[in-house]
Amino acid sequence: MTETPRKIRLLVVDDIVETRNNLINLLYFERDIEVVDSATRGQEGIDKAKKLQPDIVLMDINMPDMNGIQATEVIIQQVPGVAVIMMSVQGEQDYLRQAMRAGAREFLVKPFSGDELVGSIRHVYQDEQSKRRFNPPVQYQPGAPAPTNGSENSLGEIISIFSPKGGIGRTTIITNLAVAVKQISKKRVALVDGSLFFGDVGIMMDIRNTKTMSDLQGRMEGLDAQLLQDVMLTHSSELKVLLAPSKPDQGELVTADDLKKILKELKNNFDYIFVDTFPSLKEETQLSILDMSDVILTVMSLEMTAIKDIRLFLEVTEILEYPRDKIALILNRADSKHGLRAENIETTIGHPISASITSGGPAVTLSINRGTPLVIDAPDNPFSKDIEALAHKIIDGALGKKEVVVSKKNGKVKSKKSGGLFGFLSRKK
Ligand SMILES: Nc1ncnc2c1ncn2[C@@H]1O[C@H](COP(=O)(O)OP(=O)(O)OP(=O)(O)O)[C@@H](O)[C@H]1O
Ligand SMILES: [Mg+2]
Structure with a gap:
């Protein structure tokens, strides 16, 4: 839903006059964005946000009296409906997590282009509009812990695939x-x-039904086990499935908060919750799934591009302060004749591969077209066997327990459990 009935009202908070002016100039010709005012200090930003009620505050992190993170916390709590985009210079990415905890919606690293800035403003605004249609903004108390992953009192394990x-x-x-x-x-x-x-x-499991996640829209406040039961479908294997909205415009209406609530409730009612994702770290919904996950099955293949992307993703997970054993690398099509060697990959990226999945050949495509998972259709296929082995690892809590070779000295192989300084050491080599 992308209609913008009026201009996006923006407040700029930055203590450096040139930066403020540059931002205002960058946005001057954008027809749908209006800079309503600017502020040079955190407190001034808070006062102006309260008075002007902008749609978005563009907030610098480093400011003299009150930093942008503290100011963001106050604004999120005291000015309902406003969204904050945080700005920081290179090397300050450690702030990313703090900014997200404070409630910032996006994080721009300076220097950024006009296109990046405008794209970010529009994206946050549209996301906020969709959210507001169904949910009032969630308020957090100052000083209170950031929204938790809900795992404290619940039993289920959330295992996403990314x-x-x-x-x-x-x-x-x-x-x-x-x-x-x-x-x-x-x-x-x-x-x-x-x-x-x-x-x-839905297609891969041949579940055709009109019930999807969209049926929870507008009912999130009353979300409980019964409501989930109403919208979840039962596969022939007795697996319960919550389908994605059937149309992309309905998908836009699902917010990160919705997903957090859904996953939290599922955690209370299931032993294992598997979650499919799509590849975007810019999407808050996807980040919220990753945040909530106990384990992220991270899929890669034996190709240089996949390995490069996984390295970058692992760096992001460090910034997000995910524990290392939250990431379980899964090597798909591990038997590829033309790919790199798995052992070399582990050393290159500094993370163990938790499981390998063989190529199931045309049988996989056939099973997808039939809508019957291959583990049911052809349990003896090597692909099914590997999936079964992975399932056992999950059930036995044995994911990420593998040791990886980190160095070969004097002909002796030294090994180290995954975690800790491994990534750091391998980068220094
Ligand atoms: N191990 C495998 N053996 C044989 N075919 C496979 C295997 N893994 C994936 N495929 C095939 O690769 C294709 C893409 O798989 P899939 O749709 O699961 O990927 P995805 O990461 O979910 O993609 P998307 O980004 O579209 O969500 C499918 O046609 C599937 O049959
Ligand atoms: Mg997919």
Whole structure:
């Protein structure tokens, strides 16, 4: 839903006069954006945000009296409906997590282009508009902990599947894995299609029904086990499935807060919650899935581009302060004859590969077209066997327990458990 009935009203808060002027000049010719005022200090920014009620505050992080993070916390709490975009210079990415905790919606690293700035403003505004249509802005108390992942009092394990690359096998793996875990464990297993715009889970599992995540819109305040039960579908394997909205414009209406609430409720009601995603770290919804996950199955292939992207993704997870064992690398099509060697990849990226999945050949495509996961259709196929092995690892809590070779000295192989300084050491080599 992209209509902008009026201009996006923006307040700029930055203590450096040239930066302020540059930002105002960059935005001057944008027809849909109006800079309503600017402020040079955090407190002044808060006062002006209260008085002018802008749609968006563009906030610098480093300011003399009150920094941008503190100012953001106050604004988010005291000015309902305003969204904050944080700006920082290179090297201050450590602030990313703090900014997100304070409630900032996006994080721009200076220097950024006019296009990046405008794109970010429009994106945040549209997202805020969609959210407001269905949910009043969520307020957090100052000093209170940031929204938690809801794991304190709940039992279920959230296992998402992610990759910076599209078309790498996420949906194929997660649908088969969820079924395998259900069949082996006989526990309560849910599958959520978090690929909100072009979700494929319904097709791959041949679940055709009118009920999707969209049926929760406008009902999030009353979300409970019963409501979830109403909108979740039961696959023939007895797996419970929450489908993604059936149209991209409906997908736009699902917010990060919605997903957090859904996953939190599922955690209270299921033992394993598998979540499919799509490859965008810019999308808050996807970040919220990753934040909420206990384990992120991170899919890669034996190609240089995939490996490069995984390295970058691992750096992002460090910035986000995810524990290392939250990331379980999954090597898909591990038997590729033309790819790199798996052992070399582990050393290059400094992270162990938790599981490898063989190529299932045309049988996989056939199973997708039939809408029957291969673990049901052809349990003896090598692909199904590998999925089954991964399912056992998950059920046994054995993911990420693998040791990886870090160095070979005097002919002796030294090994080290994943985690800790491994990434750092391998980068220094
Ligand atoms: N191990 C495998 N063996 C055989 N085919 C595979 C395997 N993994 C993935 N594929 C094939 O690759 C294609 C893409 O897989 P899939 O749709 O699961 O990827 P995705 O990462 O979910 O993509 P998208 O970005 O579209 O969501 C599918 O046609 C699937 O059949
Ligand atoms: Mg997919």
